[in-house]
Amino acid sequence: MDKFRIEGGHRLEGTLRVGGAKNAALPEMAACLLTGETIELRNLPRVRDIQTMARLLAHMSVETEGPEGEGESGRVRLRAATISHAEAPYDLVKTMRASVLVLGPLVGRTGYARVSMPGGCAIGARPIDLHLKALERLGAQITTEHGYVEARAKRLRGTRLLFDRITVTGTENVMMAATLAEGETILENAAREPEIADLARLLVAMGAKIEGASTSTIRIQGVPSLHAAEHKVIPDRIAAGTFLVAGAITGGDLLLEGVEPEHLDAVIDKLAECGVEIRREGGGLRVRGGAHAQAANVDTEEYPGFPTDMQAQYMALATQAEGTSIITETIFENRFLHASEMVRMGADISVRGNQAIVRGPTPLTGAAVIASDLRASASLVLAGLAAQGTTIVDRVYHIDRGYERIEEKLRSLGACIERFSA
Numbered sequence: 001m002d003k004f005r006i007e008g009g010h011r012l013e014g015t016l017r018v019g020g021a022k023n024a025a026l027p028e029m030a031a032c033l034l035t036g037e038t039i040e041l042r043n044l045p046r047v048r049d050i051q052t053m054a055r056l057l058a059h060m061s062v063e064t065e066g067p068e069g070e071g072e073s074g075r076v077r078l079r080a081a082t083i084s085h086a087e088a089p090y091d092l093v094k095t096m097r098a099s100v101l102v103l104g105p106l107v108g109r110t111g112y113a114r115v116s117m118p119g120g121c122a123i124g125a126r127p128i129d130l131h132l133k134a135l136e137r138l139g140a141q142i143t144t145e146h147g148y149v150e151a152r153a154k155r156l157r158g159t160r161l162l163f164d165r166i167t168v169t170g171t172e173n174v175m176m177a178a179t180l181a182e183g184e185t186i187l188e189n190a191a192r193e194p195e196i197a198d199l200a201r202l203l204v205a206m207g208a209k210i211e212g213a214s215t216s217t218i219r220i221q222g223v224p225s226l227h228a229a230e231h232k233v234i235p236d237r238i239a240a241g242t243f244l245v246a247g248a249i250t251g252g253d254l255l256l257e258g259v260e261p262e263h264l265d266a267v268i269d270k271l272a273e274c275g276v277e278i279r280r281e282g283g284g285l286r287v288r289g290g291a292h293a294q295a296a297n298v299d300t301e302e303y304p305g306f307p308t309d310m311q312a313q314y315m316a317l318a319t320q321a322e323g324t325s326i327i328t329e330t331i332f333e334n335r336f337l338h339a340s341e342m343v344r345m346g347a348d349i350s351v352r353g354n355q356a357i358v359r360g361p362t363p364l365t366g367a368a369v370i371a372s373d374l375r376a377s378a379s380l381v382l383a384g385l386a387a388q389g390t391t392i393v394d395r396v397y398h399i400d401r402g403y404e405r406i407e408e409k410l411r412s413l414g415a416c417i418e419r420f421s422a
């Protein structure tokens with residue numbers, strides 16, 4: 001199993017290009033199931049979850065070319081001329097929950113889908129009841145047996161739907177299904193994440209009729225069929241945010257290129273409140289970390305609020321900030337597993353329910369730590385960059401799910417980090 005060895009205490013400096021967004025690319029790959037024609041995605045990140053989605057699509061006999069290349073030349077071509085098994089099997093769903101994104105497109109196009117129920121994961125129970133309830137409202141018959149969900153429908157029928165709670169992949173699944181439904185679907189209390197607007201851009205390029213993606217009311221006029229399209233995936237705002245923290249926590253000076261600064265407003269505002277200098281420069285973002293950051297409280301929220309996917313990385317910075325930061329996690333019920341690992345490195349963090357109280361600054365010292373999920377592993381790498389001595393991060397397969405060769409990128413900026421197998 002791969003691990004990272006990090007020698008902390010090196011200031012990061014230089015320019016970095018941020019890759020495409022995993023959480024936009026995953027639903028966009030699933031969207032290929034809505035048509036028999038070719039979908040080409042560019043700026044595709046070279047991360048494990050993308051390979052898993054490609055395997056899942058290949059299992060259904062989607063013709064795939066790629067994923068290949070990386071950075072801006074990362075691309076995949078997908079053609080779902082026929083779908084042999086409209087099924088997401090347990091083996092793939094258990095390694096990647098986002099496999100559930102094939103449910104909406106499959107039932108929308110073929111009238112049948114069988115998807116293994118995703119179980120809970122390290123960060124929470126993460127049910128898919130809202131996806132299922134919405135598909136039922138569109139006329140699908142849903143049954144759950146032997147750990148699988150089956151959805152059947154002759155043709156889905158548009159209707160007005162209200163999500164009881166905001167769900168990102170739920171909004172994406174239903175938006176995709178509704179593109180081929182009969183009549184109009186109105187999604188209320190829809191998620192507003194930039195990844196949803198990006199998916200809608202692809203769907204519109206495929207011939208779908210969608211209005212309001214990026215607002216909480218999305219209107220979709222069903223069409224009989226969709227067609228080929230090419231699409232460039234938006235930059236990964238969470239990877240960008242992670243590198244902003246890397247610059248801040250090492251007192252560094254980084255220029256991030258290929259980012260979409262508006263997608264990072266909440267993160268930039270919070271880091272600015274901590275005293276981190278961030279400014280737009282030539283279409284990118286420059287971050288300069290100086291003296292100790294100041295503590296600031298954070299509540300995670302749905303977009304446009306502070307993202308739960310940046311909470312762990314922010315906690316690493318808070319351990320180095322002057323004063324007490326109260327971090328409140330409102331999206332997932334168990335997303336503080338990184339806190340106890342940071343405590344082993346010398347941080348002063350107490351967790352009470354959905355709040356973590358971080359008192360800083362405390363000097364961190366390198367230690368052996370275990371990554372529990374994707375963003376937690378990124379936060380431990382950040383803590384390792386700021387720590388004195390050697391940090392060993394175990395289970396870095398989590399980080400490979402969503403960050404493109406992070407150790408090479410950090411090394412190019414002056415970090416002392418290497419991957420090894422043990």
Ligand code: EPU
Pocket residue numbers: 023026098124125126127128129130131132165166167168169170308309331332333374375402
């Ligand atoms: N929820 C339900 N029922 C549902 C769906 C969601 O109760 O049917 C609850 C969840 O348990 C959670 C909350 O609603 O408490 C929000 O979950 P959401 O459905 O929005 O999360 P998701 O769609 O499963 C996506 C991202 C996550 C990100 C969350 C929140 C993808 C592939 N995943 O997950 O990304 O944390 O939205 O922004 O887009 C990551 O990249 O590390 C990651 C975990």
